[in-house]
Amino acid sequence: MTARDTAILRVENISKSFGPTRAVIDVSLELRAGEIHGLIGENGSGKSTLLSMIAGIHARDQGSMFKSNRPYDPLSPAQANEQGVSMVVQELGLVDGLTVTENIFLGKTQQFARRGIINLKRMREEAALAFASWGIAPVPLDALAGTLTVEEKKLVELVRALPTDPDVLILDEITAAFSHNNRVALYELLAELKSQGKLILFVSHNLSEVLALADRITVLKDGEKVTTLDAAESSEDELKRLMVGREIKETYYYTPARLADQEPVLIADGITVAGVLISVVTESSRRTSTYKSWGKLYMLDLLWVILSRAISAVDLFFGQTQQISSLAQASLSRFREKRFRPRHGEV
Amino acid sequence: MFLIVHIAADFRFLTARNLGIIISHAVIPTFVTWGMVFSFTSGMIDLSVGAIVILASNFAGFLGLKWGYAGLLLGGLAAGVFLQALNGFVFLKTNIPPWVAGLGMAMIYESIGAIYSNLAVRSGGMVVTLGSKLRALGELPFNVLMLVPGMVIVYILFCRTSIGLNVRAVGSDLRVTRQMGIDPERAKFLGMVVCGVFLGLGSAINQSYVGQLLPRTGLSSVSFIFQPLTAVLIASSMSAIFNVVIGVVIGTISLSALFNALTLLGVPSGTWQEVVMRLLVILVTIVSMGDEEGIVK
Numbered sequence: 001m002t003a004r005d006t007a008i009l010r011v012e013n014i015s016k017s018f019g020p021t022r023a024v025i026d027v028s029l030e031l032r033a034g035e036i037h038g039l040i041g042e043n044g045s046g047k048s049t050l051l052s053m054i055a056g057i058h059a060r061d062q063g064s065m066f067k068s069n070r071p072y073d074p075l076s077p078a079q080a081n082e083q084g085v086s087m088v089v090q091e092l093g094l095v096d097g098l099t100v101t102e103n104i105f106l107g108k109t110q111q112f113a114r115r116g117i118i119n120l121k122r123m124r125e126e127a128a129l130a131f132a133s134w135g136i137a138p139v140p141l142d143a144l145a146g147t148l149t150v151e152e153k154k155l156v157e158l159v160r161a162l163p164t165d166p167d168v169l170i171l172d173e174i175t176a177a178f179s180h181n182n183r184v185a186l187y188e189l190l191a192e193l194k195s196q197g198k199l200i201l202f203v204s205h206n207l208s209e210v211l212a213l214a215d216r217i218t219v220l221k222d223g224e225k226v227t228t229l230d231a232a233e234s235s236e237d238e239l240k241r242l243m244v245g246r247e248i249k250e251t252y253y254y255t256p257a258r259l260a261d262q263e264p265v266l267i268a269d270g271i272t273v274a275g276v277l278i279s280v281v282t283e284s285s286r287r288t289s290t291y292k293s294w295g296k297l298y299m300l301d302l303l304w305v306i307l308s309r310a311i312s313a314v315d316l317f318f319g320q321t322q323q324i325s326s327l328a329q330a331s332l333s334r335f336r337e338k339r340f341r342p343r344h345g346e347v
Numbered sequence: 348m349f350l351i352v353h354i355a356a357d358f359r360f361l362t363a364r365n366l367g368i369i370i371s372h373a374v375i376p377t378f379v380t381w382g383m384v385f386s387f388t389s390g391m392i393d394l395s396v397g398a399i400v401i402l403a404s405n406f407a408g409f410l411g412l413k414w415g416y417a418g419l420l421l422g423g424l425a426a427g428v429f430l431q432a433l434n435g436f437v438f439l440k441t442n443i444p445p446w447v448a449g450l451g452m453a454m455i456y457e458s459i460g461a462i463y464s465n466l467a468v469r470s471g472g473m474v475v476t477l478g479s480k481l482r483a484l485g486e487l488p489f490n491v492l493m494l495v496p497g498m499v500i501v502y503i504l505f506c507r508t509s510i511g512l513n514v515r516a517v518g519s520d521l522r523v524t525r526q527m528g529i530d531p532e533r534a535k536f537l538g539m540v541v542c543g544v545f546l547g548l549g550s551a552i553n554q555s556y557v558g559q560l561l562p563r564t565g566l567s568s569v570s571f572i573f574q575p576l577t578a579v580l581i582a583s584s585m586s587a588i589f590n591v592v593i594g595v596v597i598g599t600i601s602l603s604a605l606f607n608a609l610t611l612l613g614v615p616s617g618t619w620q621e622v623v624m625r626l627l628v629i630l631v632t633i634v635s636m637g638d639e640e641g642i643v644k
Binding site: 077 | 461516519
């Protein structure tokens with residue numbers, strides 16, 4: 001039996017460009033049922049774009065996809081969903097103005113409707129059952145999504161992706177938002193899904209996590225596939241080398257020690273956000289966007305807000321004094337929310 | 348506050364009769380505002396609502412004179428739904444911002460009303476006038492009684508059907524809604540049609556209440572929108588406490604009480620009362636937008 005025979009999802013020579021930027025270039029993958037497949041790469045390596053094409057969020061420019069050896073060409077996430085492919089996206093994917101229950105079943109309410117009227121009670125029961133049956137920490141079902149924490153939102157997105165019982169579950173950077181307990185619960189859930197023969201496409205910047213979870217790992221760099229390798233035969237150092245394209249002797253991420261001799265471009269002191277005091281943050285690295293912790297991402301969001309209000313913003317990433325006129329130009333993480341508004345402190 | 352007004356107005360404010368008048372005056376704006384909740388929530392800021400109500404009221408009166416109350420309601424509903432559907436089609440197909448296209452449609456509807464009015468006068472008649480016929484729908488207790496089934500229907504449509512759910516979703520986050528397989532254009536269009544239903548019902552009650560409604564031109568119909576708009580904003584600002592459907596009723600009754608109090612206190616209507624209304628729109632907007640401060644767009 002060849003790999004092609006056992007592949008539940010096959011991606012052949014797929015490419016995608018956004019204007020002049022070639023996000024994904026001629027990537028081919030053979031993905032098997034009953035495996036957890038890690039997808040890693042630096043920021044901008046094309047991971048999310050590749051997954052978005054599989055999930056029907058973006059249309060590909062060229063190439064083809066096959067699911068269970070049949071042509072697979074979803075025009076929308078809903079169509080992908082109908083064909084057994086669900087994705088929890090990296091950015092927040094809930095409608096803030098709807099309740100948790102409404103978000104979980106948005107676009108699928110007909111199953112609860114009788115003569116056009118939705119049975120809210122039954123819908124709420126199904127939502128509660130979904131949380132319980134998948135062992136996911138419950139979230140207030142009648143709360144508006146806009147009032148939830150980022151972690152709760154990600155839990156809801158996960159539950160929304162699961163009730164359709166997908167053959168292929170795509171998780172893009174989901175664990176970054178999770179507490180230790182919810183991570184452990186997720187790992188158990190993924191093991192359960194794997195044993196049921198599902199394919200899980202798993203993206204994370206945490207290489208040790210990917211190594212521990214995945215059966216195979218595909219490395220992307222600058223939109224191109226570098227290689228696919230067995231996780232059991234790989235190591236963090238090897239993955240770092242493949243991601244960056246050169247030998248990385250110590251840690252891949254910049255550390256305070258490496259920054260010690262550099263002048264800080266920004267000092268924020270005594271800022272309180274949602275009751276958490278963040279004493280001092282300094283950063284002069286070009287690699288701020290590779291921070292692993294969401295807490296730090298929030299901090300960057302917060303700083304961006306402060307700067308954009310106070311001094312029209314300085315580009316935090318590149319240590320330059322160029323003015324930032326738009327969010328896209330700042331290219332910070334996509335989780336800017338009003339809860340990160342500073343209450344006290346100074347920059 | 349009410350007591351102060353009551354005393355200042357020579358004890359005429361908190362009487363059973365006056366309270367009845369206040370609620371009665373809130374009925375038509377309530378129906379119009381319920382309709383606007385569907386269109387505005389989905390982002391279709393339609394400024395032709397006033398012109399539609401005037402045209403639909405006249406059409407309701409026209410059919411009412413032929414077929415009685417059934418004609419009155421049918422005429423209002425038919426005109427309201429047709430004109431809002433037409434607006435929805437124009438807004439969505441032209442991609443012109445709805446508030447701009449809405450002004451254009453308002454001018455067209457006002458002109459149609461003016462042409463009809465001129466033709467009626469030239470032929471020796473006048474615009475539809477109900478006289479003493481068909482007036483019960485606009486008077487106590489029937490107009491207030493209409494609020495109860497109205498509130499139930501609007502609640503079901505807005506909170507318990509996929510139409511209402513999709514309208515709310517589209518207005519809150521277009522990107523995610525589209526990703527969930529919902530056609531935003533269809534959702535917005537259906538929101539406009541449902542808006543037309545409530546504008547139509549409001550128009551039928553309006554025609555029954557006033558008996559005769561003269562078409563206006565020069566975009567003067569746009570001023571009609573301020574009271575429902577303020578009620579929408581009041582309802583939105585109270586959404587953490589009340590469902591928006593109930594919030595609308597509270598909003599329209601509050602505004603009706605305010606104008607009633609101003610009238611009893613001798614503030615001239617049409618001048619200072621209008622100033623108070625505009626100031627209130629600004630104030631409520633500031634309050635309802637207060638929570639948005641600091642969001643990075």
